[in-house]
Amino acid sequence: xxxxxxxxxxxxxxxxxxxxxxxxxxxxxxxxxxxxxxxxxxxxxxxxxxxxxxxxxxxxxxxxxxxxxxxxxxxxxxxxxxxxxxxxxxxxxxxxxxxxxxxxxxxxxxxxxxxxxxxxxxxxxxxxxxxxxxxxxxxxxxxxxxxxxxxxxxxxxxxxxxxxxxxxxxxxxxxxxxxxxxxxxxxxxxxxxxxxxxxxxxxxxxxxxxxxxxxxxxxxxxxxxxxxxxxxxxxxxxxxxxxxxxxxxxxxxxxxxxxxxxxxxxxxxxxxxxxxxxxxxxxxxxxxxxxxxxxxxxxxxxxxxxxxxxxxxxxxxxxxxxxxxxxxxxxxxxxxxxxxxxxxxxxxxxxxxxxxxxxxxxxxxxxxxxxxxxxxxxxxxxxxxxxxxxxxxxxxxxxxxxxxxxxxxxxxxxxxxxxxxxxxxxxxxxxxxxxxxxxxxxxxxxxxxxxxxxxxxxxxxxxxxxxxxxxxxxxxxxxxxxxxxxxxxxxxxxxxxxxxxxxxxxxxxxxxxxxxxxxxxxxxxxxxxxxxxxxxxxxxxxxxxxxxxxxxxxxxxxxxxxxxxxxxxxxxxxxxxxxxxxxxxxxxxxxxxxxxxxxxxxxxxxxxxxxxxxxxxxxxxxxxxxxxxxxxxxxxxxxxxxxxxxxxxxxxxxxxxxxxxxxxxxxxxxxxxxxxxxxxxxxxxxxxxxxxxxxxxxxxxxxxxxxxxxxxxxxxxxxxxxxxxxxxxxxxxxxxxxxxxxxxxxxxxxxxxxxxxxxxxxxxxxxxxxxxxxxxxxxxxxxxxxxxxxxxxxxxxxxxxxxxxxxxxxxxxxxxxxxxxxxxxxxxxxxxxxxxxxxxxxxxxxxxxxxxxxxxxxxxxxxxxxxxxxxxxxxxxxxxxxxxxxxxxxxxx
Numbered sequence: 001x002x003x004x005x006x007x008x009x010x011x012x013x014x015x016x017x018x019x020x021x022x023x024x025x026x027x028x029x030x031x032x033x034x035x036x037x038x039x040x041x042x043x044x045x046x047x048x049x050x051x052x053x054x055x056x057x058x059x060x061x062x063x064x065x066x067x068x069x070x071x072x073x074x075x076x077x078x079x080x081x082x083x084x085x086x087x088x089x090x091x092x093x094x095x096x097x098x099x100x101x102x103x104x105x106x107x108x109x110x111x112x113x114x115x116x117x118x119x120x121x122x123x124x125x126x127x128x129x130x131x132x133x134x135x136x137x138x139x140x141x142x143x144x145x146x147x148x149x150x151x152x153x154x155x156x157x158x159x160x161x162x163x164x165x166x167x168x169x170x171x172x173x174x175x176x177x178x179x180x181x182x183x184x185x186x187x188x189x190x191x192x193x194x195x196x197x198x199x200x201x202x203x204x205x206x207x208x209x210x211x212x213x214x215x216x217x218x219x220x221x222x223x224x225x226x227x228x229x230x231x232x233x234x235x236x237x238x239x240x241x242x243x244x245x246x247x248x249x250x251x252x253x254x255x256x257x258x259x260x261x262x263x264x265x266x267x268x269x270x271x272x273x274x275x276x277x278x279x280x281x282x283x284x285x286x287x288x289x290x291x292x293x294x295x296x297x298x299x300x301x302x303x304x305x306x307x308x309x310x311x312x313x314x315x316x317x318x319x320x321x322x323x324x325x326x327x328x329x330x331x332x333x334x335x336x337x338x339x340x341x342x343x344x345x346x347x348x349x350x351x352x353x354x355x356x357x358x359x360x361x362x363x364x365x366x367x368x369x370x371x372x373x374x375x376x377x378x379x380x381x382x383x384x385x386x387x388x389x390x391x392x393x394x395x396x397x398x399x400x401x402x403x404x405x406x407x408x409x410x411x412x413x414x415x416x417x418x419x420x421x422x423x424x425x426x427x428x429x430x431x432x433x434x435x436x437x438x439x440x441x442x443x444x445x446x447x448x449x450x451x452x453x454x455x456x457x458x459x460x461x462x463x464x465x466x467x468x469x470x471x472x473x474x475x476x477x478x479x480x481x482x483x484x485x486x487x488x489x490x491x492x493x494x495x496x497x498x499x500x501x502x503x504x505x506x507x508x509x510x511x512x513x514x515x516x517x518x519x520x521x522x523x524x525x526x527x528x529x530x531x532x533x534x535x536x537x538x539x540x541x542x543x544x545x546x547x548x549x550x551x552x553x554x555x556x557x558x559x560x561x562x563x564x565x566x567x568x569x570x571x572x573x574x575x576x577x578x579x580x581x582x583x584x585x586x587x588x589x590x591x592x593x594x595x596x597x598x599x600x601x602x603x604x605x606x607x608x609x610x611x612x613x614x615x616x617x618x619x620x621x622x623x624x625x626x627x628x629x630x631x632x633x634x635x636x637x638x639x640x641x642x643x644x645x646x647x648x649x650x651x652x653x654x655x656x657x658x659x660x661x662x663x664x665x666x667x668x669x670x671x672x673x674x675x676x677x678x679x680x681x682x683x684x685x686x687x688x689x690x691x692x693x694x695x696x697x698x699x700x701x702x703x704x705x706x707x708x709x710x711x712x713x714x715x716x717x718x719x720x721x722x723x724x725x726x727x728x729x730x731x732x733x734x735x736x737x738x739x740x741x742x743x744x745x746x747x748x749x750x751x752x753x754x755x756x757x758x759x760x761x762x763x764x765x766x767x768x769x770x771x772x773x774x775x776x777x778x779x780x781x782x783x784x785x786x787x788x789x790x791x792x793x794x795x796x797x798x799x800x801x802x803x804x805x806x807x808x809x810x811x812x813x814x815x816x817x818x819x820x821x822x823x824x825x826x827x828x829x830x831x832x833x834x835x836x837x838x839x840x841x842x843x844x845x846x847x848x849x850x851x852x853x854x855x856x857x858x859x860x861x862x863x864x865x866x867x868x869x870x871x872x873x874x875x876x877x878x879x880x881x882x883x884x885x886x887x888x889x890x891x892x893x
Contacts, residue, residue, distance in 0.1 A: 017053075017055050017075065019077065019103065020055070020075045020076065020077060021075065021076055021077075021078070021079060021080055022042065022043030022055070022057075022073075022074070022075045022076075022080065023042050023043065023071065023072060023073060023074050023075075023080045023082075023097075024041060024042050024043065024071075025040070025042060025060060025062040025071040040058070040060045040125050041058075042057065042058060042059070042060055042071060042072075042073035042074075042224075043055060043056070043057055043058075043073055043074075043075055044056045044058070046241050048243045048244075049115045049199040049243045049244060050244075051243055051244055053243075054115075054241050054242060054243035055075055055222075055241070055242050055243070056239065056241050057073035057074060057075065057222065057223065057224035057239060057240045057241070057242070058073050058122070058123075058224060058237070058238075058239045059071065059072060059073050059224050059225050059234055059235060059236055059237065059238045059239070060073070060124075060125045060126075060236065060237075061124070061125055061126035061129035061236050063126070068129075069092070069095075069231065069232070069234075070129055070130050070225075070231075070234040070235065070236045071234070072097075072223055072224065072225045072227065072231070072234055073223070073224040073225070073239070073240070074099075074138075074221055074222060074223035074224065074225075074227060075221070075222050075242070076099040076102075076219060076220070076221045077102050077103045077218060077219050077220050077221075078099040078100055078101040078102045078103075078165070078167070078219045078221075079099060079100055079101050080097070080098070080099055081097055081098065081099070081100060081154055081163075082095070082096075082097040082154075082155070083095060083096045083097060083152075083153050083154050083155060083158060084155075084156055084157070085153075085157055086156065086157060095231065096152075096153070098166065098167050098168065098227075099166075099167050099219060099221055100163050100164065100165050100166040100167065101164065101165050101217075101219070102165065102217045102218050102219030103217065103218055103219070104216065104217060104218075105143065105215055105216070105217055105218035106214050106215060106216065107214075107215075107247070107249075107292070107314050107315055108143070108185075108186070108208075108211070108214065108215065108291045108292035108314045109206060109247035109248060109249055109291075109314065109315070110205060110206060110247075110248055110249055110250045110289075110290055110291055110314075111203050111204055111205040111206060111247070111248040111250075112139070112141055112188060112203070112204055112206070112220065112245065112246070112247055112248070113201070113202070113203045113204075113244075113245075113246050113247070113248050114139075114201075114202060114222075114242055114243070114244060114245040114246070115199050115200065115201050115202075115242070115243045115244045116137075116192065116196060116199070116200055116202060116240060116241060116242055116243075117196050117197065117198070117199060117200070117239075117240070117241040118137055118192055118194065118195050118196045118200075118239070118240055118241075119195055119197070119237075119238070119239045120132075120133045120135070120195060120235060120237070120238050121133060121235065121236070121237040121238065122237050122238070122239045123237060124236040124237030125236070125237075126236060127236075129236035130232070130233070130234065130235060130236055131235055131236060131237070132233055132234065132235030132238065133235065135225055135226055135229075135233065135234070135235045135238055136191035136192055136193050136226060137191070137192040137222075137223060137224055137225065137238070137240040138189075138190070138191060138192070138221070138222070138223040138225065138226055138227035138228070139188060139189075139190045139191075139192065139204060139221075139222055139223075140167065140187075140188060140189055140190075140219075140220070140221040140223070140227055140228075141187065141188040141206070141218070141219065141220040141221070142167075142170055142171060142184060142186065142187040142188070142218070142219055143184075143185040143186045143187075143206070143215035143217070143218050144165075144170050144182070144183060144184050144185055144215060144216070144217055145181060145182065145183050145185065145213065145214075145215055145216040145217065146178060146179040146180070146181040146182025146183060146216070147164050147165055147178070147179045147182060148164070148165055148166070148169035148170050148176040148177070148178050148179075148182055149162055149163065149164045149165075149169070149176060149177050150162075150163060150166070150169060150174070150175065150176040150177060151163070152166065165217070165219075167219065167221070168228075170184055170219075171184065171187060171189070172184065173228070183209075183210060183213060184209055185208065185209060185210050185213055185215045186206040186207060186208040186209060186210075186211075186215070186291075187206065187207055187209070188204050188205075188206055188207070189228075190204045191226075192240070199243075203248060206291070208291055211291045211292075220245070222240060222242050222245075223240070224238050224239055224240040225238055247315070249290060249292070249293070249313030249314045249315045249316075249319075249322050250288075250289045250290030250291075250293060250313060251288075251290050251293050251311045251312055251313040251316075251322055251323050251324050252288060252289040252290060252293075252311060252324055253265055253271075253286060253287075253288055253289075253295075253309065253311050253324065253326050254287040254288060254289050255286075255287050256271060256284055256285060256286050256287070256328075257284070257285040257286075257287075258273055258276060258282060258283075258284055258285075259276050259279075259282050261275075261276070265326055269324065269325060269326045269327060270326070270327050270329060271326060271327065271328045271329065272329055273328055273329060273330045273331065274329065274330070274331050275331060276330060276331055277305075277330055277331045277332075278300050278302075278305065278307070278330040280300070284297070284328075286309075286311075288311050290311070290313055290314065291314065292313075292314030293311055293312060293313055293314060294311075294312050294314075294316070295309060295310070295311055295312075296309070296310040296312060297309055298310070300330075304329075305329060305330045305331070305332045306327055306328060306329050306330070307327070307328040307330070308325060308326070308327055308328075309325070309326040309327075309328060310323050310324070310325055310326075311323060311324045311326065337378075337379075338401075338406055338408050339377050339378060339379065339381030339399040339400065339401040339404075339406055339407070339408050340356065340377065340378050340381075340399060340408055341354055341375050341376070341377055341378075341383065341397070341399055341408075341410060342375070342376045342377055342378050343375055343376045344373065344374070344375035344397070345373075345374050345375065345496070346363070346371060346372070346373055346412075346481075346482075347371055347372050347480075347481045347482060347495045347496050347497065348372070348374075348494060348495045348496035348521060349482060349495070359408060359409060359410045359411065360410070360411050360412075360413070361410070361411075361412050361413070362412075362413045362414070362415065363412055363413070363414050363415065364415050364456060364457045364458035365414065365415060365456035365457065365458055365460060365462070365481060365482045366414055366415065366416060366417045366454055366456055366462055366481070367393040367394070367395075367414035368462070368464075368479040368481060368500075369388040369390055369498075369500050369502075370476075370477065370478075370479045370497055370498040370499060370500045370514075371386070371388075371395060371479070371481055371498075372386075372496045372497060372498050372519045373385070373386035373395055373397050373412070374496070374519070375397065375399075377399045377401075379401065380401060380402070380403055381399050381400060381401040382399070382400055382402075383397060383398075383399055384397065384398040384399075384400060386412075390502075390506065393413070393414055394411055394412060394413050394414075395411075395412045396409060396410065396411050396412070397409075397410040397412070398410075415456070415457045416457075417454040417455055417456060417457075417462070418455050418456070418457055419455070420455035421530050421531075422453055422455055422461060422485070422488065422528060422530045423453055423454050423455050423461075424452075424453060424530075424533050425450050425451075425452055425453075425533065426450060426451040426452075426453060426528070426533050426534055426535045426562075427448070427450050427533070427534065427564055427587070428448070428449065428450070428451070428534060428535065428560050428561050428562050428563060428564060428587065429446040429447060429448050429449060429560070429561050429563065429564055429565050429596075430446065430447060430449045430465075430558055430559060430560045430561070431443050431444050431445065431446050431447075431558075431559050431561075431596055431599055432444045432470040432471075432556065432557070432558050432559075433555075433556075433557040433558075433559070434470060434471060434553055434555075434556060435553060435554045435555040435556075435557070436552070436553060436554060437550070437551060437552070437553075437554055439554060440606045440607065441555075442577065442606075443599050443600065444470065444471070444578065444599075445569060445577075445578040445579055445580060445599055445600055446561065446565050446580075446596060446599060448564045448565060449465060449468075449560065450465070450466075451463055451464065451465055451535060451537065451560060452464040452465075452466070453528065453535075456482060458482070459484075460481075460482045460483055460484050460485070461483050461485050461490075462479065462480065462481050462482070462483065463478075463479075463480040463483060463524060463526070463537070464477065464478065464479045464480075465477070465478040465560075466478075467501075468499065468514075468558075470556065473513055474501070474511065474512045474513065475499050475501075475512055475513045475514045475517070476499035476500050476501035476509075476512040476513070476514030476515070477499060477500055477501060477514070478497060478499055478522075478539070479497060479500075480495050480497060480522060480524050480539070481495060481497075482495070483495065483524060485528070488527065488528045488529070488530055489526070489527050489528070490524060490525055490526040490527075490528075490537075491525060492523050492524070492525045493523065493524055493525070494521055494522070494523050495521070495522055495524065496519050496520065496521050496522070497519070497520060497522055498514065498515075498518065498519050498520075499512075499513075499514025499515075499517065499520075500514055500515070501514055501515070516548075517546065517548075517549055518546065520541055520542065520543070520546060520549075521542040521545070522539055522540060522541050522542065523539070523540040523542065524537065524538070524539045524540075525537065525538055526538075526560075529562065529588065532562075532588060534562035534563070534587055534588045535560065535562055536560070536561060536562050536590060536592055536593050537559075537560040538557065538558060538559050538560065539557075539558040539560075540555065540556070540557050540558075541555075541556035541557075541558070542555070543555060543556060559596060561587075561593040561596050562587055562588040562589075562590065562593060563585050563586060563587030563588055563589055563593065563625060564585070564586050564587050565580070565583055565584070565585055566583070566584045566585075566586075567580040567581065567582045567583035567584060568580065568581040568582050569581075570615075572600075572613065572615055574605070574608065574611075574613065575603075575605045575607070575608065575613055577600045577603075577613075578600065579599070579600035579601050579615045580598075580601070580617060581615075581617060581618060582617055582618045582619050582620070582621075582679065582681070583597065583598075583617060583619075583620050583621065584621040584624075585597070585620070585621065585622050585624075585625045586624055586625055587625055587626070588625070588626045588628075589622060589625050589626065589627045589628065589631060589636075590628050590631070591628055591630050591631050591635055594631050594635040594636050594638065595635065595638045595639065596639075597620060597636060597638075597639065598617060598620070598637070598638070598639030598640050598646075599639055600615065600639075601614075601615045601616060601617055601639050601640055601641060602614055602615070602616075602639055602640055602641040602642075614641035614642075614643065614644075615641070616640060616641045616643070616644035616645065616646055616676060616677060617640065617644070617646045618645070618646065618647070618677055618678060618679030619646060619647040619648070619649065619679060619680065619681055620636065620646055620647070620648045620649070621649040621681070622636070622648065622649060622650055622651060623649040623650065623651055623652070624651070625651060626651070627650065627651055627654060629655075631656075632656065632658075633648070633656050633658035633659075633661055636648055636656075643673045643676050644673065644676060645660070645671075645672060645673050645676050645677065645678040646660060647660050647662060647679075647680060647681075647684075648660055648661050648662060649662045649682065650662060650663045651663075652664050657669075659671040662684045665682070665683070665684045665685065666684060666685050666686075666687075667684055667685070667686040667687070667766075668686075668687050668688065669686070669687070669688045669689075669690070670686035670688070670689045670690075670764070670766060671689075671690050671692075672689070672690065672691045672692070672707075672708075672821075673692055674691065674692050674693035674820070674821060675693075675791075675819045675820050675821065675822075676820060677789060677790045677791060677820050678708065678769070678789040678790075678820055678821070679769045679789060679790075680708055680766055680767070680768050680769045681768060681769070682768055683765065683766060683767050683768045684765075684766055685763060685764065685765045685766070686709075686763070686764050686765075686766060687763055688760075688761075689709065689760040689764045690760065691707070691756060691760065693705075693821070694753040694754070695718075695748070695750040695752075695753055695754070695755055696750070696753075697718070697749075697750040697751055697752055697753060697755075700749055701749065701750070702747055702748070702749055702805065702837065702839070703747070703748055703749075703750060704745065704746070704747050704748075704787075704805065704822055704823035704824075705745075705746055705747075705748060705787075705821055705822070705823070706743065706744065706745040706746070706773055706787030706788070706789070706821055706822070706823055707742065707743075707756075707821065708742050708743055708766050708767055708769060708789070709742050709764045709765060709766050709767065710739060710740060710741055710742045710764075710765065710767075711739075711740050711756065711759035711760070711764070712738060712739055712740070712759065713736060713737050713738060713739075713740060714738075715756075715758040715759035715762075716740070716748075716755055716756060716758075716759055717750065717751045717752045717754070717755040717756075717757075717758065718748050718749050718750035718751045718752070718755040719735055719748065719749045719839075720735065720736045720740060720746050720747070720748050721733035721734060721735055721736065721746060721747040721748070721749075721839050721840075722734060722735075722736045722744070722746055722747075722775060722785075723745070723747075723775045723776075723777060723783075723784075723785035723825075724775075724777060724778050725777050725778050725779045725780065726777045726779065726780040726783045726835070727779075727838075729832065729834070729835050729836055730835060730836045730837070730838045731777075731783070731803075731810055731825060731835045731836070731837055731838065732777075732838045732841070733747055733837070733838065733839050733840075734839075734840055735839070735840055742765075742766070742767040743767060743769065743770055743773045743787070744773065744775060744787070745773060745774065745775060745785045745786060745787035745823035746823075747805075747823075747839070749839070769789060772786070773786060773787040773788070773789075774786040774787070774826070782827060782828045782829050782830070783825060783826070783827045784825070784826050784827075785823055785824075785825055785826075786823060786824060786825075786826050787821075787822070787823040788818050788819075788820060788821075788822065788823075789820050789821065790820055791817060791818070791819055791820060792817065792818040793815075793816070793817050793818075794813060794815070794816050794817070794818055794824070795814070795815055796812060796813060796814050796815075799828055799829060800826065800827070800828050801826075801827045801828075801830060801831060801832075802816065802824055802825070802826055802827075803824060803825040803826075803827065803834070803835060804816060804818075804824050804825075805824070805837065810824075810825050810834060810835045810836075810837060811833065811834045812831075812832065812833045812834060814886070815856060815886045816856065817856070856869070856870065856886050857869065857870075857886070858870065858879070858884050858885070858886055859884065859885040859886075860882070860884060860885070861882075861883055861884075861885065863885075866879065866884070867879075
């Protein structure tokens with residue numbers, strides 16, 4: 001409805017919310033004498049937000065002829081009114097409108113709260129009308145007493161009449177006559193900016209001009225446009241949906257004053273006045289949040305030394321839930337002392353600076369979340385685990401007395417690390433020895449890691465290893481704090497640590513084992529080279545006092561060496577250990593650290609009846625490392641199997657002279673152990689060479705070989721043959737005279753057990769090992785004579801067939817193993833079962849034979865061993881038809 005003057009009937013359009021009146025545009029047509037049946041409603045009903053209905057305010061355009069404008073949609077607790085001065089029934093000369101009056105109201109709310117939606121240019125009824133996407137919606141509310149009057153023109157070309165309590169009169173933006181008791185008590189004039197497609201809650205506080213006088217009247221206005229703005233800027237289609245409007249009455253105790261001292265309630269509503277006993281003659285003064293809020297005191301309880309307060313909102317008489325209850329706790333005759341720390345250790349070190357009544361301390365060393373605080377308290381109180389704060393860099397320890405319900409909070413701050421020559425990153429590698437409850441110890445292969453050393457203000461240092469893991473399990477960051485160091489050396493020192501880990505967002509990474517393991521004692525020792533920034537260090541993680549961990553590990557020992565490693569890390573399927581097949585070392589190799597070079601290359605496996613495991617390295621490259629002068633070859637080879645062909649490349653100028661020690665590309669003595677893996681990454685020369693293979697000889701016995709050095713047949717005791725052709729079912733080899741090449745496979749008919757002894761007595765050049773070692777037939781490139789320096793398992797399948805020499809013939813091998821320094825024939829595109837061997841055109845009729853492929857075991861499907869260590873090529877001969885298992889694969893005969 002809209003008021004149009006004393007003598008003009010009020011036009012009611014649509015349905016207004018109860019106690020509210022809405023604007024409409026129907027009066028325009030009625031004023032001019034036209035039908036308004038098609039006029040859109042500015043105020044309509046909409047779906048509520050968990051309520052029966054909401055009010056929808058929608059600015060619309062109204063026009064007759066050339067007369068037209070956008071009308072504001074608003075609802076008010078007062079009376080909407082409108083005025084228009086129209087000239088010649090065509091031109092609007094001036095216009096006005098708004099709200100006057102309101103409802104009787106005597107309360108003093110602190111805020112108004114409501115839910116709303118907001119949109120611009122939403123379903124405009126005339127898209128050519130003024131569009132304003134930046135227009136804000138309006139929320140206006142005011143409380144007053146008395147009356148404000150002035151003359152105001154109302155309606156179509158209406159005359160002036162007396163209007164009482166117009167909005168602008170009360171708010172002081174237009175002149176009016178105020179009654180003697182008139183007073184604006186509180187107001188809201190707020191904007192709602194932007195859009196809100198979903199229901200949004202908003203609370204707007206009143207600004208009180210007088211917070212002691214009770215009001216008599218209230219008006220609230222919600223408008224889809226700028227209520228007090230320029231009407232020409234109203235935007236067509238701009239909408240505001242309002243629901244769940246309510247007043248908010250605060251009822252909160254800010255503080256109280258007792259005996260001249262100010263006390264503040266805690267989050268649980270408790271006011272501790274533990275330093276003053278209750279005295280009825282001592283006044284209590286209250287500061288509350290809530291205009292019109294009142295405080296009701298309860299009676300003092302001498303048994304508990306407590307008093308209850310109720311802070312009631314201004315609407316308490318009609319809403320009994322509008323209150324907050326507080327408890328005042330006074331000093332008793334026999335006051336229970338606040339719980340305190342009786343003793344404290346930090347990272348396992350006794351903290352001797354505790355002082356009665358002091359709860360804040362600054363420690364002279366650096367912060368870390370893994371620092372461990374452990375303590376005892378007086379009386380029946382208990383000490384909680386410390387709470388770290390990575391942002392503030394503090395640890396907080398709470399001492400809790402459940403009996404008195406008191407807690408004392410101790411806050412520990414820290415001092416930043418200081419600059420020092422010892423500080424920095426110490427690169428190296430670490431190995432972890434895990435000892436289980438059965439006292440079986442298993443070390444891990446070296447893995448590169450770094451220790452970050454920092455210096456504390458008190459002269460101690462901190463050692464940090466990030467991303468520590470063992471057995472493939474991520475554990476977390478190790479931080480050993482406040483460790484004394486003398487002359488760059490740390491004697492065995494015990495500390496208590498918590499290994500921590502965090503996600504990128506700063507939250508704890510609970511997938512890491514450190515959190516679960518809890519606080520653990522550790523013992524650390526180290527020798528630091530502060531100039532070269534490397535260290536030999538060890539950490540023992542002591543598990544005895546950890547029930548969960550001690551069931552898994554009797555001990556966890558960490559060795560950190562002053563060099564980094566790079567190499568081919570392999571898994572041994574038999575023992576499940578990792579080892580390096582080759583290794584290149586950078587950094588500092590000391591006598592004490594050298595024993596870690598070949599971890600897991602030779603050991604007796606306690607989990608497999610102490611079976612000996614030999615996993616030799618092919619080479620160990622120390623040429624770029626610093627090797628101390630007191631390091632011997634025995635130190636370097638301490639972890640190697642007895643039978644090995646490990647080449648050790650030493651730094652330039654090294655004085656170590658031993659078998660397979662190479663300095664400046666020269667070796668005094670090169671020893672080749674037959675059927676042991678070999679690999680030379682770089683060429684070198686050797687003054688003396690020995691090869692321990694004993695060849696069978698006599699009766700034209702044929703053997704194969706491939707060696708990493710060249711020699712002349714003049715010095716070979718026997719005839720050497722090279723593969724050159726395949727004719728039918730014959731493989732042809734021709735004799736070689738003159739120079740034999742390195743890394744080329746050959747056959748030999750030896751005249752003695754050591755046919756190469758004369759040739760190897762001279763200086764020999766050992767060539768770098770190529771990726772492949774093979775000779776292809778001149779007339780059949782799909783056939784190749786191949787050699788190997790590794791133990792190589794072969795399987796004839798997928799068009800590739802392997803042939804091993806036996807009984808004067810090369811016989812197909814379904815499965816087998818080619819041992820180091822031996823050869824075989826590899827063919828593609830043929831499945832022939834055998835080929836005869838021709839040496840210089842003559843088929844051999846050799847009685848003695850040499851099977852170059854290794855032996856295999858044959859099992860039936862029940863797992864029973866039916867043949868042990870038989871030649872692979874003839875493994876199934878003589879057995880009944882069926883399915884057998886060879887080298888882990890099923891084979892059908």
